Amino acid sequence: MKLIIIGAGPGGYETAVAAAKKGIEVTIISDGPVGGTCLNEGCIPTKSFCRNAEVLEDLAKGETFGLENLSYRFDFQKVLCRKNQVVEQLRQGVEFLLGGKGITLIHGKASFKDAKTVVVDGKEIAGDNIIIATGSYSASLPIPGADLADVITSKEILDIEEVPQRLCVIGAGVIGLEFASIFKSFGSDVKVVEFCKEILPRFDTDLAKRLKQALGKRGIEIETSAGVQSIEKTSAGLKVTYLKKEQTFEVIADKVLMAVGRRPSVNAVNLADVGIEFTPKGIVVDKDMQTNVPGIYAIGDVTGGYMLAHVATFQGMRALAAMTGEPCDVDLSIVPAAVFTNPEAACVGKTEDEMKAAGVPVKCLKSFFRANGKALSMDEPEGFVKLVVAGDGAEGYKPGQILGCHLFGAHSADIVQEIAALMNHQATLEEFKSIIHAHPTLGEVLSSAAHSA
Numbered sequence: 001m002k003l004i005i006i007g008a009g010p011g012g013y014e015t016a017v018a019a020a021k022k023g024i025e026v027t028i029i030s031d032g033p034v035g036g037t038c039l040n041e042g043c044i045p046t047k048s049f050c051r052n053a054e055v056l057e058d059l060a061k062g063e064t065f066g067l068e069n070l071s072y073r074f075d076f077q078k079v080l081c082r083k084n085q086v087v088e089q090l091r092q093g094v095e096f097l098l099g100g101k102g103i104t105l106i107h108g109k110a111s112f113k114d115a116k117t118v119v120v121d122g123k124e125i126a127g128d129n130i131i132i133a134t135g136s137y138s139a140s141l142p143i144p145g146a147d148l149a150d151v152i153t154s155k156e157i158l159d160i161e162e163v164p165q166r167l168c169v170i171g172a173g174v175i176g177l178e179f180a181s182i183f184k185s186f187g188s189d190v191k192v193v194e195f196c197k198e199i200l201p202r203f204d205t206d207l208a209k210r211l212k213q214a215l216g217k218r219g220i221e222i223e224t225s226a227g228v229q230s231i232e233k234t235s236a237g238l239k240v241t242y243l244k245k246e247q248t249f250e251v252i253a254d255k256v257l258m259a260v261g262r263r264p265s266v267n268a269v270n271l272a273d274v275g276i277e278f279t280p281k282g283i284v285v286d287k288d289m290q291t292n293v294p295g296i297y298a299i300g301d302v303t304g305g306y307m308l309a310h311v312a313t314f315q316g317m318r319a320l321a322a323m324t325g326e327p328c329d330v331d332l333s334i335v336p337a338a339v340f341t342n343p344e345a346a347c348v349g350k351t352e353d354e355m356k357a358a359g360v361p362v363k364c365l366k367s368f369f370r371a372n373g374k375a376l377s378m379d380e381p382e383g384f385v386k387l388v389v390a391g392d393g394a395e396g397y398k399p400g401q402i403l404g405c406h407l408f409g410a411h412s413a414d415i416v417q418e419i420a421a422l423m424n425h426q427a428t429l430e431e432f433k434s435i436i437h438a439h440p441t442l443g444e445v446l447s448s449a450a451h452s453a
């Protein structure tokens with residue numbers, strides 16, 4: 001079988017490697033550096049920044065750890081350098097993988113000639129199946145001033161020359177909050193302006209409220225229910241005007257980060273020419289990630305939905321299984337996600353609000369990091385966890401089945417994985433309660449919540 005993959009992000013390149021292992025002849029085409037948004041201008045460089053931010057936060061607590069009269073100089077150029085090295089090392093790793101047996105990597109812009117043929121720089125490539133994995137791009141607001149030079153996206157902020165003294169972040173979604181948290185640690189005065197009434201609109205509201213408080217304690221100002229109207233260059237800096245409860249407010253900043261969502265790159269290839277159905281929200285796919293054109297699949301951000309690297313990868317596995325006729329056990333509805341703020345937040349599965357809205361009775365069990373020995377030893381008392389389990393009479397679920405987990409606190413992104421694993425096996429609260437957790441570990445916050453009933 002010959003497979004063409006358009007896009008070499010975590011959806012495209014992981015699928016290429018997995019397909020080649022099955023003996024499929026793969027051609028992968030990329031018009032940008034391999035690794036896509038995640039590796040080059042998303043998850044990885046951001047996490048490199050996060051680590052620098054974390055070290056600075058620890059140093060700021062120096063006296064707590066017996067470090068008195070500590071003095072240091074923060075060299076932002078070295079932060080950029082380290083970030084670039086991390087990205088480069090991983091990019092070389094991906095290039096190595098794509099140089100493996102059975103894979104041809106082509107740099108260039110792909111377009112469809114017909115439903116079985118793709119053209120790159122005049123060269124025609126034929127495939128039995130084609131996967132579109134063209135990703136997404138940062139959205140902007142249609143407001144005056146959105147195109148000013150100092151109004152930047154999550155891509156440009158990763159290569160910013162110096163730490164802005166005043167940073168205004170538009171949007172308290174995942175990207176907005178991660179950069180708000182990072183640049184606060186780097187020394188900026190940070191103000192976040194969010195349109196919805198709570199931060200992280202798609203997360204558990206209880207979690208969002210508590211995380212907002214925790215970020216507030218660090219001095220990150222977050223204004224919710226506030227719609228940005230315009231940005232203007234003034235002698236004092238960029239003036240961001242927003243409307244809240246019919247009143248107008250202003251923030252003055254040196255840089256403005258536009259973090260109001262991402263849009264699927266549906267215009268990256270000529271989809272309409274081969275009759276592929278799509279909307280501005282993404283390419284339309286079935287449960288196997290196949291488009292309306294047989295043999296053409298789409299995975300990752302370009303399909304809309306969860307815009308997460310790991311989702312793209314597993315959607316690729318689903319598409320691969322569909323084209324080879326092999327079974328696929330991947331449950332694409334159980335998706336752990338993390339927000340790398342300080343403290344971190346993470347979630348998997350259903351929220352309490354979602355289940356209540358659907359009329360499904362649930363029970364919620366909570367615990368707090370401040371009651372966890374390891375968290376206190378680490379001086380990380382801030383955090384909370386909520387487990388959502390099926391309540392009495394929840395139709396379609398086992399009694400006490402674990403339906404979701406929502407938490408914030410140190411290492412939340414790692415802690416949530418356990419619940420994701422258990423949810424994949426439809427584990428119940430009682431089954432979870434019998435699992436021994438090592439002591440003292442942060443993971444015990446989960447068993448504390450489970451035993452709180």
Ligand code: NAD
Pocket residue numbers: 043141170171172173174175176178193194195196199200201226227228259260261262306307308337338339340
């Ligand atoms: P998002 O959709 O998560 O958040 C955008 C926010 O902007 C929303 O809260 C929205 O209400 C707000 N907004 C919209 N218009 C506004 C206005 N006029 N004024 C003020 N606020 C406004 O989008 P994002 O944070 O840009 O992230 C994009 C995608 O990338 C998401 O799907 C996210 O999950 C993904 N991502 C994930 C990670 C991670 O997993 N750690 C990291 C970065 C990005």
